[in-house]
Amino acid sequence: MAADDDARDCDVLILGASMAGIDVLYQLRRRLPGRALDVVVVDRQATHGYIPLVQERLCARIDRAGSTLETQRVVDADPRARFVLGEVRSFDPARREVELAGGQRLRGRFVVIALGSVVTPPAGLPGREHALGYKFSAGFDGAAAALERALTREGDAVPHFVVVGGGISGVELAGDLAHLGAARPSSWRAPRVTLVQSAARLLPALTPRAGRLAARFLGRQGVELRLGTRVVELREHELVLRTRQSTSASGGPYREGDGDGQVTLACDGVFWAGGVRPAPALARLNLPTTEDGWLRVGPTLQCFPEPRPRWPEIFACGDAVRIFGGDREAPWPTMQRAIECLWQADLVARNIVQLVAHNAVGAGRSGYPPPLAPHTLREDFFHGVSMGSRSMIVYGPMAVELGAGGVWFRRFLMRQYFRRYRGLARA
Numbered sequence: 001m002a003a004d005d006d007a008r009d010c011d012v013l014i015l016g017a018s019m020a021g022i023d024v025l026y027q028l029r030r031r032l033p034g035r036a037l038d039v040v041v042v043d044r045q046a047t048h049g050y051i052p053l054v055q056e057r058l059c060a061r062i063d064r065a066g067s068t069l070e071t072q073r074v075v076d077a078d079p080r081a082r083f084v085l086g087e088v089r090s091f092d093p094a095r096r097e098v099e100l101a102g103g104q105r106l107r108g109r110f111v112v113i114a115l116g117s118v119v120t121p122p123a124g125l126p127g128r129e130h131a132l133g134y135k136f137s138a139g140f141d142g143a144a145a146a147l148e149r150a151l152t153r154e155g156d157a158v159p160h161f162v163v164v165g166g167g168i169s170g171v172e173l174a175g176d177l178a179h180l181g182a183a184r185p186s187s188w189r190a191p192r193v194t195l196v197q198s199a200a201r202l203l204p205a206l207t208p209r210a211g212r213l214a215a216r217f218l219g220r221q222g223v224e225l226r227l228g229t230r231v232v233e234l235r236e237h238e239l240v241l242r243t244r245q246s247t248s249a250s251g252g253p254y255r256e257g258d259g260d261g262q263v264t265l266a267c268d269g270v271f272w273a274g275g276v277r278p279a280p281a282l283a284r285l286n287l288p289t290t291e292d293g294w295l296r297v298g299p300t301l302q303c304f305p306e307p308r309p310r311w312p313e314i315f316a317c318g319d320a321v322r323i324f325g326g327d328r329e330a331p332w333p334t335m336q337r338a339i340e341c342l343w344q345a346d347l348v349a350r351n352i353v354q355l356v357a358h359n360a361v362g363a364g365r366s367g368y369p370p371p372l373a374p375h376t377l378r379e380d381f382f383h384g385v386s387m388g389s390r391s392m393i394v395y396g397p398m399a400v401e402l403g404a405g406g407v408w409f410r411r412f413l414m415r416q417y418f419r420r421y422r423g424l425a426r427a
């Protein structure tokens with residue numbers, strides 16, 4: 001261990017406490033040597049809503065408090081862990097020291113970066129500040145308030161919400177907004193819902209059949225689809241669209257959107273579900289990044305993966321990372337999904353324990369670091385996609401309709417997820 005480690009605040013400093021970060025703590029505690037480590041977890045949110053069902057939380061289909069993990073409470077209940085509420089400002093890899101907004105500094109013998117991703121409009125989009133973000137608490141609360149305000153407003157005009165992005169998150173949110181037509185809190189009205197998608201079909205990352213099923217499910221629930229359509233500007237209560245090719249829910253054309261013309265659509269709010277970008281903090285960490293701003297890690301999930309790494313104790317995992325190395329030139333085609341976060345958190349914990357064990361048997365720095373285990377690439381895993389009252393399961397080329405069964409199954413998975421962290425207090 002280097003001399004400066006004497007001044008550290010903890011054995012393991014975890015930055016980010018969402019699906020990847022909190023699971024590193026869980027996985028450390030599942031291993032005997034990991035239970036002896038002092039851990040500090042930093043996040044700007046003291047709780048995190050269950051992101052895979054964020055659309056159900058937003059539309060008040062499931063209880064919001066009951067679908068929130070009390071991250072700070074869970075961490076602080078662990079006798080050897082401490083939660084620090086704060087904004088990560090910068091990181092010094094040589095000192096393994098993070099600086100928080102407000103000036104507080106924390107050092108760890110091992111550091112794990114799990115600061116994830118954001119879902120925001122591209123930097124150059126005029127009026128991007130009008131988009132409603134809803135992934136994290138800060139945006140979620142504002143988006144939920146905007147939705148409730150519009151749906152409880154008196155008057156004749158039907159509230160209208162637009163979802164931008166026809167990937168999984170976008171179709172799920174559009175489906176749940178449309179489902180408010182069938183079931184909703186008693187004081188709410190049902191909104192009109194439009195889904196805008198730049199590609200010519202829904203769910204472009206999945207099979208064409210899955211895209212067709214999604215279009216059918218949404219169309220039957222009254223969602224207006226604008227495919228092949230780009231948002232060119234957001235304004236307060238309206239957005240400007242440019243349509244290359246457009247299709248309504250019924251399959252017929254939108255007259256005003258034909259050709260290359262622009263149309264302006266009045267609405268009460270625009271939910272942005274169009275693409276995942278690196279968390280802004282990743283650019284301030286002095287760590288290797290890809291051209292588009294993700295953390296560049298090796299197969300062992302170390303930020304410095306060379307054979308004699310300068311700082312072998314710095315790891316990163318979850319949405320924040322792109323894996324390079326092994327026998328592949330390009331970044332590994334890993335998924336930015338909850339299950340991938342859990343697999344990566346498991347590996348990070350395993351490799352930290354391995355480095356700790358190497359020092360514990362007296363080998364010290366000789367032969368340090370020992371070879372660590374690489375991540376196992378799994379390019380696909382089944383997708384449960386719920387759209388209001390309908391759902392499907394997609395795996396490779398297969399897309400099977402599940403009716404409401406998928407909705408209940410995913411709630412079951414959420415309860416299992418929360419159950420996972422109850423044991424931390426007993427570690």
Ligand SMILES: Cc1cc2nc3c(=O)[nH]c(=O)nc-3n(C[C@H](O)[C@H](O)[C@H](O)COP(=O)(O)OP(=O)(O)OC[C@H]3O[C@@H](n4cnc5c(N)ncnc54)[C@H](O)[C@@H]3O)c2cc1C
Pocket residue numbers: 015016017018019020021042043044045048051052053054086087088089114115116117118119135136169279281317318319320336337338339341
């Ligand atoms: C709308 C939506 C729906 C999804 N649905 C599914 C699904 O159904 N199934 C599935 O498998 N996956 C789903 N995903 C993907 C899944 O949610 C992500 O893969 C997962 O959340 C990534 O976890 P993470 O911990 O790596 O990062 P994130 O969840 O992005 O969390 C990053 C954490 O870092 C914190 N943070 C960031 N910057 C700072 C800073 N500067 N200072 C302090 N703290 C900071 C944040 O507060 C947050 O807690 C969905 C994602 C979205 C956006």
